[in-house]
Amino acid sequence: MKDLPLFYAPQLREEQQLPEAEALHAIKALRTSIGDELLVTDGQGMLYETIVTAVDRRHCFVSITREQIWNKYWSGRWSVAIAPTKSVDRIEWMIEKMVEVGVDEIILLRTKHSERKHINQERLERIVQSAMKQSQKALLPALRTDINFADLLSEAKQPIRLIAHCREGMSPERVTIDRAFSPKQDILIAIGPEGDFTIEELEEAIRTGFVPVTLGESRLRTETAGLIALQWLHTLHMLSLHNTTENSK
Amino acid sequence: MKDLPLFYAPQLREEQQLPEAEALHAIKALRTSIGDELLVTDGQGMLYETIVTAVDRRHCFVSITREQIWNKYWSGRWSVAIAPTKSVDRIEWMIEKMVEVGVDEIILLRTKHSERKHINQERLERIVQSAMKQSQKALLPALRTDINFADLLSEAKQPIRLIAHCREGMSPERVTIDRAFSPKQDILIAIGPEGDFTIEELEEAIRTGFVPVTLGESRLRTETAGLIALQWLHTLHMLSLHNTTENSK
Known part of the structure; x- marks a missing residue:
């Protein structure tokens, strides 16, 4: 083209x-x-x-x-569920960047510790459209807002469901995303709000099959964590393509 | 602590x-x-x-x-050299995010296609400090502004020097960062401006030992590319820790 x-x-x-x-x-x-x-x-x-x-x-x-x-350059359907930050600018920034990097679905969560801000869905949809066009993609990511965390848990059907959190000492221990990743699968990753998921929320997620993950040792802001989690998927996907190519040689 | x-x-x-x-x-x-x-x-x-x-x-x-x-959670000294974007907000955002994710040095370049904007160094340094504190780090990344691309090429001594660009059909072909990465080494990665490096700039960089790299198939904005390149290093570093652990088992 x-x-x-x-x-x-x-x-x-x-x-x-x-x-x-x-x-x-x-x-x-x-x-x-x-x-x-x-x-x-x-x-x-x-x-x-x-x-x-x-x-x-x-x-x-x-x-x-x-x-x-259009050649979607990753496989499977990738969803990121994240609680909005206090600052609307930071949510908007994050949505723009996720669309640039490549995502199928962005879900804005209501969690125990999330801010109960009014979300201007129309404005966020314009940001999704604009980032799609700017980064020359032909698949408009879905944007869902105001989803209760409990509803997310009960409806999520992806074979790989991850939950990133920062709480020390919980069981099972958090793994890095590569330990739970598998190429070509549908993946949902949930990211905690400022103040993190509560222990009860984490326990409930784990009970329903979510794998607790860490994004590394840095203390990231919520919106940064969302983008970095998504980039982990892209990097792992690209590395898996190398492995496939090399194994078939 | x-x-x-x-x-x-x-x-x-x-x-x-x-x-x-x-x-x-x-x-x-x-x-x-x-x-x-x-x-x-x-x-x-x-x-x-x-x-x-x-x-x-x-x-x-x-x-x-x-x-x-403080436990610096990556090894080697990592520098990102990048041409500032037209929008000051976007540079500031990028600097904040790079510090959050973890970087040793940020270099703002003057290239053929970069914007000749006045850079408020003091303001950017405050952003670096604030992001260091917010993300609970104890190493203040160095910030150098207004560095000519030619000077960067002649002074760069890192054993791994990468240059990310989007030009098709140049030789040698671009590789993904994992092909050039090595843990515990000092790494410099240069990212092109809006409008990219010129062919002459790329050829000169390659002549002095830079390895041309791609960040994947998405068309990223400059500031997004800077952050994503840095996150590639962190992901590869973390994966290399796994391999070390597994090989020593």
Whole structure:
């Protein structure tokens, strides 16, 4: 696919035009006109090269010239569940970075120690979309907010379920993520809030099959921990590809 | 060491008191008074448990009750050299996160494509200090700003020198960091600016012994790439500890 600015149009096939906000951006900020080429994704895995067929003040019609399935460069479906931080900026930053690095689902948790802040879901969804476009991906990560920790535990069906915490001396001992990782599997990793999960929350998670993990010896802020946990998965996935290649030689 | 708020006093042994800014924070924000315990670091690897012996409006005198060498949890000296982004916020964010995750030196580069922004060194140093304290470390990372890329190439002496870039088709091909990593070595990793290193810059780096690396398939923003590169080192270091343990069994 050509290296062009990426637009998000979930209904591109049906509507053959950009949604209004994207159209306005194309027309006003990029001064798009008839005959220009645009790269468009439906956020469901497809990339389209298109050519602009008509524009007016609020519409930008396009015709698809080429299409391609986007190569999701990790396998399995990866979800990160995390309690929002006190500072909204830090949640927003974290969401942007997770989408850049690559994630399938971000779940904002309510835990015993999490902040009961109002979450502006619409604003966070715009951040997800914008980071997807900026990092040239064609799969829009799911964003779920305000999920109770107990509900997460009862509904989670991923074969690999991890819970990162900082409490010393709990049993079983925490392992590093590589000890629990397996490539091509669906993975859920839960990250504690400022003040961490409570002992009861951890015990309940472990009872339902979560593996307690550590991200290393540094004391990370919540939002940093979320991103670093996700990057562990990506690094381990890439290392597993090497091993596969080498074993097949 | 006790779990107390950490203060930074580079001359603690000589002066037996906190520097003024730290003293003001202790007195005004935390309402510290005589007999209180404070954790203090000199930023050079020492942690001190102290007890407050005297306070007035601008001074906070302490007496050391216990000292301990901080356990730096990675080996070798790790430097990240990176061109500042257009947005100052993003540089600041990146510096905070690198210090949290663990780094020895951050070098802000001038490259062909980097932004010629004025850098407020003092403000960035305060961010480094604050992130060191917040993440309970006792080694203040060095921060060097405004270093020419050519000077970096000629002065760099680390046995492992890596350069991350996104240009396709250059020779030699980029490898993932694990292919070039070795535990306990000093490592320098250079990250390109928005717009990347030029072909000439890359060729010159490779000529002087830098190994071209890739951070994976995602298109990362500069500041994200810096943090992710550093986290690769930490993950590989932790995995190498496992291998050492297993081989010695």
